[in-house]
Amino acid sequence: MKALLEVQDLDVYYGGIQALRGISLKVPENQIVALIGCNGAGKTTTLRAISGMLKASRGSIRFAGEQIKGLRSHQIVARGMAHAPEGRGIFLNLTVGENLELGAYLRKDRESVAKDLETGYRLFPILFERKSQIAGTLSGGEQQMLSVARALMSRPKLLLLDEPSLGLAPQVVEKIFSVLKDIHKTGITLLLVEQNAHKALRIAHHAYVLETGSVVMQGTGAELLASPEVRKAYLGD
């Protein structure tokens, strides 16, 4: 299977502290891959290193066959990778519509941007209702939807999602995950970071378990769900 993203032996330091110790992972095209693990395991750091927000000191990151390690975020976005950052990272003082327009910042073809805007509003009808509302006045769940919808506006091949379920009510989490499945059906590859291991493993084709900066286990979503270690450590059995 062709890997859209291939990370090898990635090391990242925060000053003198090593956060990632030789992380390697593969995201095959058209799949959902999940990274799970506790707080501080390095999930967010991995995503940030992939999307160029953090500098990796060692290792390689290949995206669609091209080495992207060392490129800056905006260059990586231009190559077809979108990152919906942790804590949503939406522009709180701008309207919902303006947020979405900024998601398509690098695209020049206005007609297809307008079409994608419609698609976004179809995925999240609530955003359409609130399109001229200031984003800071949205509820947490709506902000998360906006963050995902905005990331989609760059028409990415690969979407990185950092804890889309963080701080949301169970019902809203259900909704978000069902939309993630819809997004995957449209042919977008997903790399998902989650604390909610149960939910993540249920939709993931493949998953990696991170602990203190290294991959300690990997397998298909179903395998990990069945694994006694994972059940004990992350699923509360």
Added chain:
Amino acid sequence: MKLLKNFLPFLIGIPILWGIQLISPPHIAIILVNVGVNIILAVSLNVVNGFTGQFSIGHAGFMAAGAYTTAKITLALQDTLLPGLSPWLSTQTIFLMALVAGMLLSGTMGLLVGMPSLRLRGDYLAIVTLGFNEIIRVFIENIRWLGGATGLSGVPPYTTLVWVGLGAIATISMARRLVSSTHGRALLAIREDEIAAEAMGVNTTKYKIRAFVISSAFAGLGGGLLGHYILLVTPKTFTFIKSMEVVGMVVLGGMGSISGSIISATLLTVLLEGLRGLDQYRMVMYALLLVILMLTRPTGLFGTHEIWDVLSRYFPKRKAVQKA
């Protein structure tokens, strides 16, 4: 048609400014010129501090770069007559070119200061610009060619109310156009959340540097105009105090509001003049008023709103016509 629209403010502005210049007595004219220069400074600083969300506190340094460049050129070409032009037109042309040269130099300074410091996030820019402001002042004080600590005197009196008014109009229309362009969107995104802006594909460093260069160039314009009105360009005019005065105007008017900057620059300038009678208590009163205003309105007079947006809400018809 579009070209006409761009020049419309200038075409309307010239006769009005001319009229004001004719009827205003000298002591009023001085205040008006100061108001105009401060509008140029405040609006241009707002591009960096308000719209891009960076914090520059060295605007006076860029003013100095512009003022000295412009003054050096006009002093050298004082007795030159451009061929084929009447004496009046010749001096005006020389002055215009000198001002543009001043803007180019201060813009270049902005590039040199901005490139290393704007790569970083956070307060580095504030420290670097503060340092730059002091460096350029001390540098000038020690260069005899630039007049040292006494500065350049005998600067020709080219600046008029019309010149300052046109400078202010140019600055305001630059800022308005910048903010409403895709460029402006990128700047707002940087202000709101730099990491998210980068994740949207905005080259944050590039845009921050661009905004900073534009802002510095217009600070140079303000400096050049001021120098040719007070007929003296000295390092003392361009101290850190001057920079803070401009920062005060931007903060008071509202970070990210062009009309806020215009109004607060006008108010503060007039206020400082009006308080002249209080003698030594003048600065105390000034500081006190600033403190009270910031306590009662922490987002500044206008926040991020614009007076023209508020007006169009009350006159919805006009807005509809504009859009069509």
